[in-house]
Amino acid sequence: SQKIEQNSEALNIQEGKTATLTCNYTNYSPAYLQWYRQDPGRGPVFLLLIRENEKEKRKERLKVTFDTTLKQSLFHITASQPADSATYLCALDTDKLIFGTGTRLQVFP
Amino acid sequence: DADVTQTPRNRITKTGKRIMLECSQTKGHDRMYWYRQDPGLGLRLIYYSFDVKDINKGEISDGYSVSRQAQAKFSLSLESAIPNQTALYFCATSETQGENQPQHFGDGTRLSIL
Numbered sequence: 001s002q003k004i005e006q007n008s009e010a011l012n013i014q015e016g017k018t019a020t021l022t023c024n025y026t027n028y029s030p031a032y033l034q035w036y037r038q039d040p041g042r043g044p045v046f047l048l049l050i051r052e053n054e055k056e057k058r059k060e061r062l063k064v065t066f067d068t069t070l071k072q073s074l075f076h077i078t079a080s081q082p083a084d085s086a087t088y089l090c091a092l093d094t095d096k097l098i099f100g101t102g103t104r105l106q107v108f109p
Numbered sequence: 110d111a112d113v114t115q116t117p118r119n120r121i122t123k124t125g126k127r128i129m130l131e132c133s134q135t136k137g138h139d140r141m142y143w144y145r146q147d148p149g150l151g152l153r154l155i156y157y158s159f160d161v162k163d164i165n166k167g168e169i170s171d172g173y174s175v176s177r178q179a180q181a182k183f184s185l186s187l188e189s190a191i192p193n194q195t196a197l198y199f200c201a202t203s204e205t206q207g208e209n210q211p212q213h214f215g216d217g218t219r220l221s222i223l
Contacts, residue, residue: 031210031215034209041217042214042217043113043216043217044152044199044212044214045214046211046212046213049209049211089151089152093209096154097212099151099152099153101149101150101151
């Protein structure tokens with residue numbers, strides 16, 4: 001069965017730095033991959049979708065890459081701010097979404 | 110008002126009780142989903158429905174049932190609750206048309222079974 005690993009449970013970085021979160025998967029490569037943000041006590045909120053034929057996707061300070069050879073997606077937040085502190089989930093987009101366990105990002109001043 | 114509304118937001122109940130969690134949406138989406146979230150396990154799909162007449166089992170459907178009463182309403186039932194069903198439950202919706210669509214989540218129901 002498909003497995004997804006998000007490389008760390010928690011990531012602490014200083015404000016202004018670039019945060020990089022990793023999502024690795026096994027078995028077959030999905031056609032799409034999605035990233036979500038989840039705040040405590042709230043449901044996940046969609047951020048970005050990237051297709052298998054796209055190397056990179058950007059939205060404001062966010063950038064996602066998708067390497068089907070490495071079976072990996074990287075999620076970058078540039079010029080990070082304390083308001084970016086949240087848990088970030090990747091999800092493989094097959095006929096249904098398969099979610100990773102998430103990485104909790106803490107940005108400190 | 111929220112686009113995807115879950116009720117109740119919190120529930121504490123006893124083993125063996127029947128529980129219903131409700132989800133309603135104003136987004137006009139055909140597809141609806143129920144997930145549970147546990148620490149260290151992430152979101153896991155319980156049931157999903159692509160339209161009013163369509164119900165499908167997800168990864169972990171045992172012990173659960175669902176009802177799609179209308180396009181806007183999708184309820185999850187635990188017929189006889191057990192402690193290992195203690196978790197955070199989320200409802201989500203998505204569009205049918207177009208390329209793979211994002212899912213829109215409610216804010217969850219925190220369920221504790223004693």
